[in-house]
Amino acid sequence: MRILLVEDDAALCLGISRAFEREGWRVDMLHDGQQALAAGLEAPYDAAVLDLGLPRRDGMEVLRHWRARGASLPVLLLTARDELGDRVQGLDAGADDYLTKPFDLPELVARLRALKRRADGRLHETLSVGLLRLDLTHRELTCRGERVHLSPRELALTQLLMQRAGRVVPKDSIVQALSSWEADFSENSVEVYVHRLRKRFGELGVVIKTVRGFGYVMEAAGAEGEAGAGSAA
Incomplete structure (x- = not known):
């Protein structure tokens, strides 16, 4: 599985990437929203992990940009925001799942597996x-x-x-x-x-x-x- 990881916290990004690589997944890391705008449209990713609090372009703006241009890759949002309105806004913008910081890596990995199964049509494994x-x-x-x-x-x-x-x-x-x-x-x-x-x-x-x-x-x-x-x- 190939994952696009967009997270501006370098230490967190590296930790997530290492966890994904232990699963045998290929990871491309980006650290700001401007870079992510095109990346989510150009490469054949199986899923994206997208932080909302990004420099240059907010993660919500990136997500809306992807969906408006037909990108169908599953997207899991990461955020420190824990308000119901933020979660609803992200899901309405086209996110497939939502995880609030701080979180455990095993849960993030499991959620990505679930997103991939849904995309593959395997809903009840x-x-x-x-x-x-x-x-x-x-x-x-x-x-x-x-x-x-x-x-x-x-x-x-x-x-x-x-x-x-x-x-x-x-x-x-x-x-x-x-x-x-x-x-x-x-x-x-x-x-x-x-x-x-x-x-x-x-x-x-x-x-x-x-x-x-x-x-x-x-x-x-x-x-x-x-x-x-x-x-x-």
Whole structure:
């Protein structure tokens, strides 16, 4: 996936770019609205992440310019503005999604994946392990039809494990995926989050095993090979 990232905060822009590159995405970075006016029309981007508070041309003006000239790429707006009127104005101007600063990178990445699925016409992609169901479009985890409430990072970790259910997810991959632009996510933090999820999911028929020296495996309780499961994190 090729992403146009327009953000004037250099540190934040670099942090977002690195997170996208870890996903295997190609990222083109711009730092002001004037540059973005033409870029969103000329290159074949799969999606754009557009800050509203840009120098030279405001992000809202850039978005309206793109839409007025027929640009159909999915656009996610970033802003420090948290007023309802600003969110409505951005969506009415043609934005596909909206994220308010500060935010967690795993949520931004997940929202971009959802935008791409919608653009591709895959509106109801779901992951399943045992009785757990994760709706990737709506970012909703359920068990027997009841919603399982998790924090954004808990949900991001759950998605990583569900996507590779039955296989080992290396601990360093989890660290990279869950690190945000403002703070690193340590291996100790991974262990804390795995412990929390292990307690929650144990009651829901799903286990998370530790493979010492490698990482973690999620699978349905009672799956073959559960005997002798790894120790707690």
